[in-house]
Amino acid sequence: MIPGTLIALLTFPGVIIHEAAHLLFCRLRGVAVFDACFLRVGNPLGYVVHEKVTDFVTLWLVSAGPFLVNSAVCILLCLPVSVPMKIFGHTDLLSYVLLWLGLSIGMHAFPSTGDANNIWVAAKAAVHRGNILAILSFPLAVIIYAANIGRIFWLDYAYGAAIGLGLPQLLLKLG
Secondary structure, three states: OOOHHHHHHHOHHHHHHHHHHHHHHHHHOOOOEEEEEOOOOOOOOOEEEEOOOOOHHHHHHHHHHHHHHHHHHHHHHHHHHHHHHHHHOOOOHHHHHHHHHHHHHHHOOOOOHHHHHHHHHHHHHHHHHOOHHHHHHHHHHHHHHHHHHHHHHOHHHHHHHHHHHHHHHHHHHHO
């Protein structure tokens, strides 16, 4: 087993982007931020401390934001280099650095179990008001819990590789 701290240090760009995504959605939705740490050695690796959020959509965006942002950045970094590598055999140091960045960022896309808890609790309250997003959030929270358990089996790496390497390969086959 490779310690989580070592993996986090090797994939630190993903931790930074994950926390920046939380901060981004706080700013976009007008949520006051009291403290933010983008990377540290310890548990948690990073954090954003913000005011209590009562609006369900805002809470959902702040909690699930890293999944959206990290996934998009992973794809945006990996797609342009994986195509020339696969089709033309073009490999250079920059290509490998961009792939490392993309995969590192993709690996840290999953929200934490704390984020899943926040979504679950808020969804229970919002579902009574007929909020469709709240209803859809229950399976999402379960998936987040499962994904965090799956980190033991490198599910986070598998996800990053699937969207950073697998998706471009699939697009090449379809195209």
